[in-house]
Amino acid sequence: MLKSPKATTPSQRNYIKFCQEKLSKFSLLKSKLKGFKKLSGRNNLGKITSAAKGGGHKQRYRKIEFFRKDISTGIVISQEYAPNRNCNIMAIFDFITKSYFYIIAPKYLKIGDIVKSGKIAESRIGHTLPVSRLPAGSLLHCISVKSFEKSQISRSAGTFSLLIEKTIRQGRIQVSSGEQRFLSGKCLATIGVVSNDLFFLTTRGKAGRSRWLNDRPKVRGVAKNSTDHPHGGGEGKTSKKRNALTPWGKPVKKGSTSRSKNKLVIR
Numbered sequence: 579m580l581k582s583p584k585a586t587t588p589s590q591r592n593y594i595k596f597c598q599e600k601l602s603k604f605s606l607l608k609s610k611l612k613g614f615k616k617l618s619g620r621n622n623l624g625k626i627t628s629a630a631k632g633g634g635h636k637q638r639y640r641k642i643e644f645f646r647k648d649i650s651t652g653i654v655i656s657q658e659y660a661p662n663r664n665c666n667i668m669a670i671f672d673f674i675t676k677s678y679f680y681i682i683a684p685k686y687l688k689i690g691d692i693v694k695s696g697k698i699a700e701s702r703i704g705h706t707l708p709v710s711r712l713p714a715g716s717l718l719h720c721i722s723v724k725s726f727e728k729s730q731i732s733r734s735a736g737t738f739s740l741l742i743e744k745t746i747r748q749g750r751i752q753v754s755s756g757e758q759r760f761l762s763g764k765c766l767a768t769i770g771v772v773s774n775d776l777f778f779l780t781t782r783g784k785a786g787r788s789r790w791l792n793d794r795p796k797v798r799g800v801a802k803n804s805t806d807h808p809h810g811g812g813e814g815k816t817s818k819k820r821n822a823l824t825p826w827g828k829p830v831k832k833g834s835t836s837r838s839k840n841k842l843v844i845r
Contacts, residue, residue: 580776593783596774601659605640606669607678614639614662616792629825634792637661643670643679644720644728646706647766649696650674654689654704665735666773682720682733684770695766703770709741709749710763716741718767721751725764736775739767750844758845799825 581597583590605611619631640660652670655678660667666683670693681693687704695706701713712718717738720729731753732739739751745763752758782788785795804811808823822830 589784592781594781602656603659606656610641610680612639630794630796632794633789635790640680643681646695649698651694654691664777683773685773706766706768709761709765709767710746712741714741714743717771719772720768722765725762735772735777738771759843
């Protein structure tokens with residue numbers, strides 16, 4: 579549910595947020611918390627690969643169970659806010675192994691509902707099954723790309739994939755971007771749509787909220803000096819759109835000019 583507070587300050591005039599009073603901001607499973615170090619847009623070599631990143635509020639990562647291959651039957655005990663995700667998460671208690679874990683919260687799943695995984699699971703929201711056991715036309719999320727691997731497809735807020743067709747050996751899905759790809763029948767997928775489907779309608783309202791989220795101001799290339807960017811320098815405003823270059827002098831690619839080399843991606 580979206581909420582627009584009363585504009586008592588200029589920063590709240592265009593601010594739109596989610597009404598999350600029912601969500602718990604305190605983690606119920608303390609053993610699933612992990613220290614999360616900000617990388618500020620740098621890779622494993624320390625080089626900046628994503629510009630205008632840095633700062634941000636201190637966060638702790640919640641370990642999510644993306645590999646629900648074992649037979650399990652659990653109950654939803656809480657729905658929580660995850661600081662480093664745009665969707666909600668749910669804490670599950672497994673009756674079989676007497677353990678706790680987190681999952682991505684699907685839409686319409688409530689506290690007290692039963693979730694299952696494995697061959698014994700039925701086709702219901704929140705249940706994880708192999709693609710070969712899912713009915714055609716199902717809306718899926720948290721899909722593994724290869725068999726016996728963790729889920730990687732459709733994990734952000736409001737995303738889902740459509741199972742177009744399937745056989746015993748393989749299935750064909752369509753992701754939110756319109757791309758279609760083949761999957762092995764042993765790949766695992768969870769039924770349902772990811773929660774917070776209206777997240778794209780929210781606005782930050784002020785620059786300070788962007789700084790809380792590790793997002794720094796971005797400077798245009800034409801506003802820089804010629805030593806800092808190929809578009810920089812010159813007297814007054816200059817336009818160099820015909821020969822658009824990256825900060826490293828390479829031509830800017832507009833759109834996808836080549837198809838994916840992955841043979842499983844068919845469209």
